[in-house]
Amino acid sequence: MTTCGEFLVQQLQAWGVDTVFGIPGVHTVELYRGLPGSGIRHVTPRHEQGAGFMADGYARVTGKPGVCFIITGPGMTNILTAMGQAYADSIPMLVISSVNQRARLGSGNGYLHELPDQRAMVAGVSAFSHTLLDVEQLHEVLARAFAVFEGARPRPVHIELPLDIITAPADHLRLQARPVVARPTPPGEQIRQAAALLHGARAPLLLLGGGCVEAVDVARALAEALDAPTALTINAKGLLPAGHPLLLGSNQSLPPVRELAAQADVVLAIGTELGETDYDVVFDGGFQLGGQLIRIDIDAEQLQRNQRPHLAIHSDARQAMAALLDVLPARTAPGSGSQRAATACRRLAEGFADWGHYRALFERVLQVLPEARFVGDSTQTVYSGNHLVDLPAPRRWFNSSTGYGTLGYALPAAIGAKLAEPSRPVICLVGDGGLQFSLAELASAVEARLGIVILLWNNQGYGEIKRYMLERDITPLGVDIFTPDFVAIARGFGCQAHRAESLAHLGRLLQEAPEDRPLLIDIHQAPPFAP
Missing domain, CATH: 3.40.50.1220 (TPP-binding domain)
Known part of the structure; x- marks a missing residue:
């Protein structure tokens, strides 16, 4: 018997899906039954938010939807922030989740991972959120999702499958051609x-x-x-x-x-x-x-x-x-x-005259890696680069300072970007505060053997927020946070890691960056990083 979950994988592959991001759980294992041998690569993040950010980075590079398999309940609440960033920046993302059996929906009886209304919770960060109540609806709802991705303003779509639908027979379903949706033409x-x-x-x-x-x-x-x-x-x-x-x-x-x-x-x-x-x-x-x-x-x-x-x-x-x-x-x-x-x-x-250290930083990176793609968090190198850096082609500079403005985006999104185009160098621009939001994804990058470069701008806290508070005569609180030894931590994860002492040293580290594992370069903002 072919189950609905197995057929779903076949249909996604037929429509060009080659990568899925997700963390298996007891409520999604039946979605995974069809993945081995399918030709679709599965990438395991260390948190569902990481899955969403990886899918986001993949989608920004390829223009195709990033696809996630997510468990019901905590898995969906974890990915909401990533969906919020993708929604704000018009990024195509297909989030497929489980949900409790149809007879248990909205019962309030305390079943595992139960939420009062998971679909309604996700609706605010998606073009639409749909509960699949009948196997016969599968083609229609997938076609609606791809119509959003290809024919309208692209945004996340959420499809949840009750546990008894995932395992329901689907032998009678046949693969269908991907729908072609014409975009609106100008009058x-x-x-x-x-x-x-x-x-x-x-x-x-x-x-x-x-x-x-x-x-x-x-x-x-x-x-x-x-x-x-x-x-x-x-x-x-x-x-x-x-x-x-x-x-x-x-x-x-x-x-x-x-x-x-x-x-x-x-x-x-x-x-x-x-x-x-x-x-x-x-x-x-x-x-x-x-x-x-x-x-x-x-x-x-x-x-x-x-x-x-x-x-x-x-x-x-x-x-x-x-x-x-x-x-x-x-x-x-x-x-x-x-x-x-x-x-x-x-x-x-003339207005950027005081930003010479940022300009020199980007010039050195591009001197060594002229084809690099930059994926950033909300951090000072990103804020300055948004103004200073211009590149010869699109899809090579994106970050989470736009739209939703979340932290923790850069590392998992850089992983997704590298998976999307392995041949292009990827520079992850992140601060010491933002990196701690998703530090565990270093393990995902090592596991996937990805040679990304993590350029860590380290000011020992939330430096931009501290400045913002001081400018408004607010006593800084909660911004001078404990800063760990990132070099030691990265090495513990299996990464190569060094502290850059100068621009010349940075250039040498970039030239020697490994291709099969991440390189973390810790740059201390104070004293000012200079040639």
Whole structure:
């Protein structure tokens, strides 16, 4: 007999799933019956939150949904934070969990792992949460999940299977082809209106978000056709390569870019929430648009959030940008976009004058590992790198400082990123406080034989929060935490680990990084890390 759990594995593999993250438990072992020999790799984190962050990192690199098998009850409560981060950053994630037998749902009798309503609890961090009450529903609910991932704004989806459904007969089910879902196309009249506004603009500005990462070619062509200075959200880094004459970086919270936004007569925003963690990290409400706003987004509701548009176009980003390029008249005279961008960038560089140690750090890393991907937590190297670092392609810089803003993300997400593309170096940017949230995942990386580099920025506590408290005349409390010997701990897990004494030493450590296990490099912030 083929059970529903076994058939589920077969159907997922047929739809391109090659990796599953999960911790087996008594309520999920029947989901695991079909995994051996299936061709799907199983990765065991040390905590279900780690499973979710690994799936997140995998999804950001591949564009495919990261898949998790999670036990009912504590497994689901553990993964909620990871789902919250993925939800905020529009990351596709498929969380498949068990739940108590159908006859016991909502009973309140104290069965193992019982929750009053697990589905409702998860609904707030997912595009939808569904309880599979009949084997016959399996294809339909999976198709709905992949419709979210491929045809709408991607976000986590949760499907829970009661224990008696997991083991129910499914011999009569047949594998089905993966559904093809067309993304929304832009209305021609709205595209013509947008093209007319943009063609007549004297000082256009282009704002590109993570919704554009699958359309690098048309995004760059559009920026150049408009001759528009271009700002990228953190998740859009690389859409314009480092050194591009129109690139403003990810500096929308800083005065030079804010002034361009206020002076622009037409602003085109594509695939971006225009949200706080990209446009107002100083939390003063100072990002204001002075001209007409054109918004393009795959999420119709998002078109009306944060900044109200003059023209709202509900569309897939690639299709809309390609349509605009088709109808935009050719420029008859050179524009001023590059000059405006260069002026802003010079002023930005002056403002970053005191960040030389951060700039030198990233320059040394990229000198040794020019193809590196950076996966970060909420930590000072990430905050500075969000402003300083530009890369030649997208999907090479992402972190949890955006959206939900959780700690503990970097290490497991870096594991997922390395599994997704083993040939590319992965740098995990993490602080000593954040690393302690998910330190046990060092064991997962060693077990999977992953050669990631963990760049630990060590200021012996929650340094950024301490500074925030002092600036507001609040006596620091709870921020000067005990800091363990990370080098000794990492070596105990089987990692290679060293403390970097200088940039030159850091470069040598990076050059000698092992390919089959993690390398932890402990960098003490004080005294200032210098060449």
